[in-house]
Amino acid sequence: MKIFNWIINYILIVLLFLACSKNESNPEITTNQSKEITIFHINDQHGQLDNFSKIKHIVDEEKQISNVLLVCGGDMFSGNPVVDNHPQKGFPMIDVMNTVGFDVSVIGNHEFDYGELILNDRFNQSKFSWVCANINTTNSTITQPNAFKTIEINGLKITFLGLVETNGKENGIIPSTHPWRVQNLTFEKFENSVVKYADLKENEQADVLVALTHLGESSDIKLANSYPYFDLIIGGHSHTVTNQTVNKIPIYQAGSNLNNLGKIKLTIKNKQITSINYQLINLNNYTNFDSAIKEKVDYYNANSDLDNVIGFAEAYHSKSNVGSFYTDILRKQMNVDLTFQNTGGIRNTLDAGDILKREIYSIDPFNNGSVTYTMTIAEIKNFLQQTKIAIYYAGVYISQVNGKIEIRDINNQLLNDNTTLTIGLNDYIPAVYDTYFTQTPTIKPYTTAEGLIEYLQNNSNSINYTQVNSYFQYQ
Template identity: 65%
Template sequence: MRNLYKYILTTIVFLILISCSKDDTSTNSIPQNELKELTIFHINDPHGQIANFSKIKHIVDQEKEKTNVILVCSGDIFSGNPVVDNHIEKGFPMIDLMNKVGFNISVIGNHEFDYGEDILKDRLNQSQFNWVCANVAMNNTNIPEPDEFKTITINNLKITFLGLVETNGKENDVIPSTHPWRVKNLTFEKYQNVINNFAQVKQSENSDLYIALTHLGESSDINIANNYPYFDLIIGGHSHSKVNTSINNIPIFQAGSYLNYLGKISLKVKNKKVESLDYTLINLNTYQNKDNSIQTLIETYNDTANLDDVIGFSEVYHNRASVGSFYTDALRNEMNVDITFQNTGGIRNDLDEGNILKREIYSIDPFNNGSVTYTMSVAEIKNFLKGSKASIYYSGVSSITQENNTIIIKDQNNQTIDDNTILTIGVNDYIPAVYDTYFTQTPTLLPYTTAETLINYLEHHNTPINYTSINSYFKYQ
């Protein structure tokens, strides 16, 4: 993309240089047949979970006493922990901890965009580690442009990382899986359209290793290994998988999610090729040792978050489907509308029996989505459900069902609602942003997020909640 001309020029210069220096026997050059050792530690999809950073610091520091070490992240560092997502500087605890633990590099993940342009700009500026992503252009947003690829030199080793992010966020558009209104000034390309531009990076950078640091998901990593075999390794994220495999002789790794695991890749490199490789997936939840200074910082962030206020009571455990029924019912009551919808992917946690804390609501709904209302006919609602095939929870009607190709919506008295009936609809603003073909009106914007709506409802609703007997799920098949 933006640096392609520079890259081509660098490649030409490199080729000229090597053609003019056939047998460089300079005493300053490092013999290519020297065996070089390296350990790469990697995480992916931590989603704001901070508890195990003190363990990572301890592990990494111990390894640095033995060999060369690089610490990398495969994206999605934000969205999923209210301590991080509702900090006065949204996301900063993750950046602060990653700086202090000693991360070297991260690819941008789709959830890095969740907070919006201004906040992303601040977080990137605060990072003391490198960011890479070859298929995004920040344009005129003042967000720092990540490097398409970055070479890290450690002692006698040169390791180059190419970054790629997924772009499956919206039908008929090329954006990551984030709120479309928060990336409207950025430009993305499918990774397949740019990856060939970087086929010769290992040669032009004269690197010992060339690594794809991706946030694409396991299936896309496999596709890269099969069809774009330029890489010595692929370290991935996005699909929250635990991956340790080799495709087309290219090792592929992924370390689960939520900072439960730390991947350890132990390498021996010779003649710019991997001579040997050992892999360990470290379970951080069972690892006992911690770095005390990082642990103190983690505890400070947790203690100052003020998220342990009791705001309600749950009679029973609610799985995510039951939470969806509660969620939409609370929105409907608080927003004072006829019907509410919630995308199933926006319910990110279950709800335990007993006291309900603020942090639980923010864990269920971590995305800071706004609350909006529309006025639509039942026919328009059916058109949205049928055309989008969205998986949704709902409240305000007794049932939404499908008979052959027909959607039937029945009111609270179990009577079929006519297509011409006009209803007010409450949703989070992610839904109309993604499915804008079906939400063409100008919405009414409410002055609180959907998470704040749930908290307001619970604080003024004294009855214990129990939605386990309600089934309010629909998806057009």
């Protein structure tokens, strides 16, 4: 009888064990549970370092209560001489982002500004992943980035697909960077690339599919309307603060220059977002910081050799005033008849008082070379009229009268179409508009920023261009 009872008890224990095991493997029990994750995001920091210590503090606090990912919407470089003129260009930015703990970034158009070799060095330096689906580096020294990255955290799988804009050249498909610096790369319009990933969420068995883009707000809206594969879109490029839902897809962008940190808090169940809460954190108003990151950033700032006084400004100069200052000083430095500069190449204002070397590099951060061409007035007019480029200029007077462009000399005498002028400019403009600049240029032995610095160092006159208006765009 005792043996019989023992057998019965044994059978009951086995059956109970099997029942429990079955319940543990039941997908309905494991997948029906809601889980939370917080995704922090920045974009278009353009070399700014100072607020990363605050980001580290915010992210570390959130990690105490939630699953956390930290991502970047591209354009890390070009805008802060501490980063852009470091002996290893871009190195401080990647070093700080590695230490803060970024997980993934899309490639922005200004990531190419230093050239292919340096970008590949920055890829190799990074401890986070880079993603971009519409670039091919087969003929380049750059390692091919993955189109997407799936990150698994506490049982959640989050997939990020990267896309970069390709509006850099009228007769080409490249990002908005110096064309000579992407000669060995090929790009595809994002519309042609994204359709290949319509089933990405299913293929990756992801809980959330994110488009991590550097396309700009209008293209993100198009992405949501025409390619609704994504659970959300985190963007960059247009420097906008974006928090909107299009075609049931949330779209976020956090401005620029590391002024803000976006915080997306998601609740996920059965591979669907059941709730979403968004907060835009103003980093300039946030007071706490991580001391180790601040110490690292302070070190880079203190050892950049950028605080030499090279001139004096009698008044504050807006960007348009700076455009007039920039072109006139460059005209004198290059000893040419006419200079002009694309308005997008003027990246900062100028404060009154001492002019520091760092200010010139922040105004002109792209390390563009200085070149000269000889062109007729007719060729100049054709370029301005056909491209409708917005420029600042110096050396002549340019106006539009009854739909026609008039160019006059400094004595206000109208120049005829056969008159020849020597033109000085940065080499980005002829690289983008190569159909209008067909000659072989004369190359100066300095970048445009170095040319400005050299002139200011060698001339003691204070500058004041607040009453000068040298803007032109053909309408």
